[in-house]
Amino acid sequence: MEMQDIKLTIIDRDGVTHDVDAPTDMAMNLMEVIRSYELAPEGTIGICGGMAMCASCQCYVLSDHELPEMQDDEEAMLSEAFDVQENSRLGCQIQITPEMDGLKIELAPES
Amino acid sequence: MIKTDILIIGAGPTGLFTVFEAGLLKLKCHLIDALPQPGGQCSEIYPKKPIYDIPAYPEILAGDLTEKLLEQGKQFEPGFTLGERAETIEKQDDGTFIVTTNKGTKHHAPVVAIAGGLGSFEPRKPKIHNIHLYEDKGVEYMIKDPEIYRDKKVVIAGGGDSALDWSIFLTDVAKEVTLIHRRNEFRGALDSVEKVQELKNQGKINLITPAEVVGILGEDHVTGVVVEQVQQIKKEFEIECDHFVPLFGLSPKLGPIADWGLEIEKNAIKVNNALDYQTNIPGIFAIGDVNTYPGKLKLILCGFHEATLMCQAAYQIINPGKRYVLKYTTVSGIDGFDGSRKEAPKAVVKAIE
Ligand SMILES: Cc1cc2nc3c(=O)[nH]c(=O)nc-3n(C[C@H](O)[C@H](O)[C@H](O)COP(=O)(O)OP(=O)(O)OC[C@H]3O[C@@H](n4cnc5c(N)ncnc54)[C@H](O)[C@@H]3O)c2cc1C
Ligand code: FES
Numbered sequence: 236m237e238m239q240d241i242k243l244t245i246i247d248r249d250g251v252t253h254d255v256d257a258p259t260d261m262a263m264n265l266m267e268v269i270r271s272y273e274l275a276p277e278g279t280i281g282i283c284g285g286m287a288m289c290a291s292c293q294c295y296v297l298s299d300h301e302l303p304e305m306q307d308d309e310e311a312m313l314s315e316a317f318d319v320q321e322n323s324r325l326g327c328q329i330q331i332t333p334e335m336d337g338l339k340i341e342l343a344p345e346s
Numbered sequence: 347m348i349k350t351d352i353l354i355i356g357a358g359p360t361g362l363f364t365v366f367e368a369g370l371l372k373l374k375c376h377l378i379d380a381l382p383q384p385g386g387q388c389s390e391i392y393p394k395k396p397i398y399d400i401p402a403y404p405e406i407l408a409g410d411l412t413e414k415l416l417e418q419g420k421q422f423e424p425g426f427t428l429g430e431r432a433e434t435i436e437k438q439d440d441g442t443f444i445v446t447t448n449k450g451t452k453h454h455a456p457v458v459a460i461a462g463g464l465g466s467f468e469p470r471k472p473k474i475h476n477i478h479l480y481e482d483k484g485v486e487y488m489i490k491d492p493e494i495y496r497d498k499k500v501v502i503a504g505g506g507d508s509a510l511d512w513s514i515f516l517t518d519v520a521k522e523v524t525l526i527h528r529r530n531e532f533r534g535a536l537d538s539v540e541k542v543q544e545l546k547n548q549g550k551i552n553l554i555t556p557a558e559v560v561g562i563l564g565e566d567h568v569t570g571v572v573v574e575q576v577q578q579i580k581k582e583f584e585i586e587c588d589h590f591v592p593l594f595g596l597s598p599k600l601g602p603i604a605d606w607g608l609e610i611e612k613n614a615i616k617v618n619n620a621l622d623y624q625t626n627i628p629g630i631f632a633i634g635d636v637n638t639y640p641g642k643l644k645l646i647l648c649g650f651h652e653a654t655l656m657c658q659a660a661y662q663i664i665n666p667g668k669r670y671v672l673k674y675t676t677v678s679g680i681d682g683f684d685g686s687r688k689e690a691p692k693a694v695v696k697a698i699e
Binding site for chain 1: 391392395464465470472473504505506528529531532533594595597598600612613614
């Protein structure tokens with residue numbers, strides 16, 4: 236199989252920066268990539284399994300990548316979440332694609 | 347003091363199925379859960395969503411799965427301590443345990459099964475500066491007993507299913523229901539959203555959007571809330587009420603169990619998966635999402651399997667040396683603790699002429 240990994244930079248909740256490779260062909264989203272590298276303790280991220288229902292995967296987008304537009308449910312969840320900023324997104328709603336190579340994000344605090 | 351054979355911490359699917367498997371071995375169960383209702387993640391996070399990987403159910407709603415599990419275990423008369431969090435555990439000289447909740451309820455059992463999932467569901471509290479002063483004095487983060495709202499004025503905040511569903515329910519109980527949400531759009535099951543629309547049109551729900559509660563009023567009990575509404579211009583006003591119920595979801599926290607001397611890895615309890623899912627403390631088991639071992643999968647069907655094996659080990663602890671042989675439910679039927687009996691109909695023996 237052809238390798239199609241991209242590079243991501245993820246700042247965890249303790250402020251530590253991680254450079255990771257993420258596959259683009261495994262139907263993974265950003266929340267799942269973070270879990271697969273265990274960059275946030277189990278049980279503190281992905282609580283709703285990725286249904287835009289918990290905001291435990293909230294992150295701040297730091298690079299100026301063009302990301303897929305927010306759907307209604309993501310927008311609705313973010314409107315109820317805490318610590319929301321202009322650049323907040325739900326990691327579980329962002330599917331990893333080749334265009335995201337070099338994306339830099341920071342995890343929002345646990346709530 | 348509540349006495350039982352197996353004390354189960356967590357009334358999610360794993361804990362509920364334990365009741366059934368224990369019952370087959372004539373062991374009685376009591377469950378503690380921080381949530382006011384049984385079902386764990388299935389009832390708190392996704393009751394109206396389908397699950398596709400429960401064996402023999404091509405599709406079942408998580409809420410219906412909870413109902414079925416309760417029905418399956420009913421004849422074994424489980425006890426429940428709901429809306430309380432298990433806080434401390436003390437091992438007695440005879441090897442039994444006393445578990446005490448945050449409300450001081452004590453439970454005594456020879457075997458403790460922790461089926462705590464991702465942890466005890468704790469409310470996500472909105473950042474209102476003086477909210478902590480009013481907790482249990484008119485501010486409630488979960489609705490445990492709807493009756494306390496009878497003929498009262500209630501303000502609910504939130505935009506999800508629970509805010510919608512409780513607003514609907516309380517219109518028949520409370521004197522006045524106000525629903526406040528940061529946006530005009532709500533996020534929930536279609537029928538709930540439509541029902542709130544209907545009740546709003548009938549004047550039974552006072553809907554304030556897009557708005558936010560920013561302060562709470564009252565001497566030693568809630569008498570009102572301060573609301574900030576942003577339409578064209580920002581305005582602040584007060585609403586008189588007896589209760590303020592912010593429903594911003596619950597997030598699970600392992601909490602006090604982390605300090606019970608159990609071996610913890612990745613926010614989960616390490617168990618012996620080669621044998622019986624016992625923890626490093628004999629007599630304390632961990633089953634379902636809360637445990638970890640090489641190859642662990644956090645799935646409902648895995649919790650069912652773990653519960654079944656755990657009950658066998660519990661039987662040995664409670665009835666040391668006593669003989670036991672596995673019986674099929676089809677063959678032996680089920681004798682409930684309530685005197686009921688279920689059994690397969692006998693085959694007829696009859697000549698065909
Ligand atoms: C959106 C979503 C979809 C899912 N879909 C599937 C699926 O399709 N198939 C599948 O198999 N699984 C699915 N799961 C996972 C499944 O729900 C869990 O595996 C299952 O709920 C675990 O059951 P449990 O009984 O072990 O724990 P839980 O359901 O987490 O229940 C644990 C209970 O213990 C309570 N508790 C914990 N600590 C304490 C304490 N100290 N005191 C009092 N109470 C306490 C908690 O309040 C909670 O109610 C899904 C999960 C989510 C969130
Ligand atoms: S994992 Fe729950 S909102 Fe993303």
